[in-house]
Amino acid sequence: PEIEHHQIVVVGAGPAGAIAAAILKRKGHEVLILERQRFPRFSIGESLLSHCLDFVEEAGMIDAVRAAGFQTKHGAAFAWGERYTDFDFRETFTKSFGSTFQVQRANFDKVLADEAERQGVTIRYEEEIVAVDFSGAQPLLSVRRLADGHEYQVSCTFVLDASGYGRLLPRLLDLELPSNLPMRKALFTHIEDRIDHPDFDREKILITTHPTLRDVWFWTIPFSNGRCSLGVVGLAERFDDYPEDKDAALKQFVAETPSLTKVLGNAVWDTPVGEIKGYSANVKTLHGKGFALLGNAAEFLDPVFSSGVTIAMRSASMAANLLHRQLSGEQVDWEQDFAIPLKRGVDTFRVYVEGWYDGSFQDVIYYPNASPEIRAMISSILAGYAWDERNPYVAEPRRRLRVLAELCASA
Ligand code: FAD
Structure with a gap:
């Protein structure tokens, strides 16, 4: 049977896939996205953080997103009984995009995918990757065209798995790990x-x-x-x-x-x-020979701080830039340059997610007299800047949260 060859194949045209593909295309690489659904399609995950706009901008899509008429978002409000508090993303420790959007994902994901296509990425909708083979010199993918069931094979230099809850490579390569968060x-x-x-x-x-x-x-x-x-x-x-x-x-x-x-x-x-x-999930590794996992195809924590799309785009940007270096002939280290630094921010979010559910971070959030400086540091994390280690609540999340929670509880 005939085998098509492409340089980079991206599985899934959600935020992770569209951003990674566009960044690589902008750097001169040939990219094919295979997406099993027809867009627009519903997805959960509608409240964005400021930090994800950094990657929308990097992918050359910020004007299109701004023009799409989405609801502007300036922050997060929290209510519990009579208590009400809000955090403004224009007042964050890390300075960048002060506001972001709340989006119907069907529309948002279509804007991103269309922008990737406009920049020269090829997207084939309603084509599903059904099998993979990483044993040879190059990854080999079996693709099914859903309209008529026709199957064909694609070989490529590298696969970026952005299949979201489909978790293609974790399932097929036995990389799945249960989350340590309860169901x-x-x-x-x-x-x-x-x-x-x-x-x-x-x-x-x-x-x-x-x-x-x-x-x-x-x-x-x-x-x-x-x-x-x-x-x-x-x-x-x-x-x-x-x-x-x-x-x-x-x-x-x-x-x-x-x-x-x-x-x-x-x-x-x-x-x-x-x-x-049961949406929380983890994986044994974020990369292997010929592939890397992006967004929800890798680890998903919890929806409480709306960090999903931001992590998805951050992973997409990091992987795309590293893959570009690799394809340019550099010796790269996916563990040191991708997995470890990506996970550092994810683990910061994890501390605050766990603190939300054990009540300690809720005590901090609902505490009425927090100082503006501390609120700006917390606001920064809520705006997605969980990788900015100049922020003490990012650099030492567990200790800082514990100390602050004790302070709030005893006040
Ligand atoms: P997706 O957007 O899921 O895209 C994956 C794509 O891959 C899909 O289009 C799918 O059709 C395609 N695909 C899958 N398998 C295959 C295959 N075999 N072949 C071809 N294509 C395939 N995040 C936020 O940022 N803000 C929120 O407010 C928020 N709320 C949430 C609420 C809940 C209850 C949950 C569970 C999650 C929430 N999230 C939120 C997280 C968010 O949904 C995800 O993090 C985000 O959609 C991940 O994007 P992605 O690009 O990794 O995957």
Whole structure:
């Protein structure tokens, strides 16, 4: 059978795939993206952090994203009972993009993919990679065209796996590791929100802690078209005490949470409620001979700080730049130059995710009298700058969080 050859194959045209492909194309490499779905397609993960715009800019897509009419986002607000606090991304320790966007991912991912194509990346939609062979001199991929079932093979110099929850190479190469985070579940929908609450800030994500179940929280992510994404997250077993019907369960969680019912009192629920669970995942390695794992195809922590797309794009940028060096003839070290530095920031997020669920970081967030300097350092992390080690809360997250949480708890 005929074998096509391409220089770089990227699996998946989500944010990780589109950004990596465009960066490589801009550096003069030939890139083919294989994407099994037809775009636009729904994806979860709609609230972006400021830091991800650094990579949108690097990939030459910032004008297109700005022109797309998405909801501007300036920060994150948190509510728990009577407590309310917010962090402004224009007041961060790390100076960069002060604001970002809240996006319908169907549209956003299509803008990125179209921009990659415009820059010369080839994207084949509705083509799925079904098998891989890394035993030869070059990676060999088996591709199925979904329209007619036709299968063909592609060889290439390097594969970037940006398959997201598809986790192509972790599954096929036996790289999967269970996450050390417990199994959580999310119920989510889109609503016509009709929010008229004077204090509600459409330019921030609202994270609401359930009044009595402190590990249960909601996201309210306003879009620019009068609609919101709404979701609830909790330990999977929590949901056993709630109706089996997903719509009824989400409504009951909301009804138990007065500060949120106040905001959503006029909302029109017009979209079936979806469910995703067991999304946290890990891998044994982020790279191997002829491949690297990007975004959610590698590790996924937790949705609470909206770090998913930022980590996906950061990994895409790092891998693309390193691969460029490798293809230019340099000797590169994927562990030293990709995996370790990428994981450092991911591990910073992990400390704050764990602190959210054990309550210590919530104590810090809801503490009313924090100093502006400390708030700017925390805000920086919430804006995605988890790799800036000049920030003490990035350099020493575990110790700093512990000390701060003790201070807040004893105050
Ligand atoms: P994806 O966007 O999933 O793209 C992967 C693509 O690969 C898909 O289009 C898929 O069709 C394609 N593909 C898969 N397998 C194959 C194959 N075999 N062949 C060809 N193509 C294939 N992140 C945020 O930043 N902000 C949030 O507010 C946020 N909220 C979240 C809420 C929840 C409940 C969860 C679970 C996650 C949330 N996330 C959030 C995380 C976010 O969803 C992901 O981190 C992000 O979508 C990862 O992007 P990606 O490019 O790695 O993968």
